[in-house]
Amino acid sequence: MSVNNTPQLSPQRGHPADVPRISFKLVNNRGALVTGQREGLLTYQHGTVCDDYFNNNAAHSICRVMGYSSAVGWRHGLRYGTQQSHRRITMDNVKCRSSYWNYCSFSSTNNCNHHEDVFLTCRPGTSHRHGFRLVDWRGATAARGCEGLLLYNGGTVCDDHFNMNAAHAICRVMGFSLPPDIETV
Numbered sequence: 001m002s003v004n005n006t007p008q009l010s011p012q013r014g015h016p017a018d019v020p021r022i023s024f025k026l027v028n029n030r031g032a033l034v035t036g037q038r039e040g041l042l043t044y045q046h047g048t049v050c051d052d053y054f055n056n057n058a059a060h061s062i063c064r065v066m067g068y069s070s071a072v073g074w075r076h077g078l079r080y081g082t083q084q085s086h087r088r089i090t091m092d093n094v095k096c097r098s099s100y101w102n103y104c105s106f107s108s109t110n111n112c113n114h115h116e117d118v119f120l121t122c123r124p125g126t127s128h129r130h131g132f133r134l135v136d137w138r139g140a141t142a143a144r145g146c147e148g149l150l151l152y153n154g155g156t157v158c159d160d161h162f163n164m165n166a167a168h169a170i171c172r173v174m175g176f177s178l179p180p181d182i183e184t185v
Contacts, residue, residue, distance in 0.1 A: 024062050040120065044090050054074070054094050059071035
């Protein structure tokens, strides 16, 4: 049985305190973090990511979540021997309909072998200008850690279908950590 997940919610679903940081990392054949524009084994919560449904949108969105500007490329395979095969496969069926993580879903169960593990190369730099701004009651940029009105390219953001997934993605894009709570009026 496959369990379909949204990456920002825990098994208890829906409680802001339960929302974990998205923990993707790129590691080399010794398990050390990869920096710069070098290929690495893509890991999620210390396990590997299977290539089922993985595409360029998934590659770009995951690179952005890790703080890079975009993906240079990706491939799959068993390239790191035991450094790779001793890990659990923690993510499968990564489906992204856009190149932003809030448009992605995945499964925490898998039907994979390690020859399907994803290797990813990300481009250093920051993502393009996002257009989001958080303002206070005067219209000035809200102080860090304070609530405010969310604007996108100068206009307000409607709350229809807005959820913790969207809040988390926007906060990350704006350089904040996890959103504490959403309040709609």
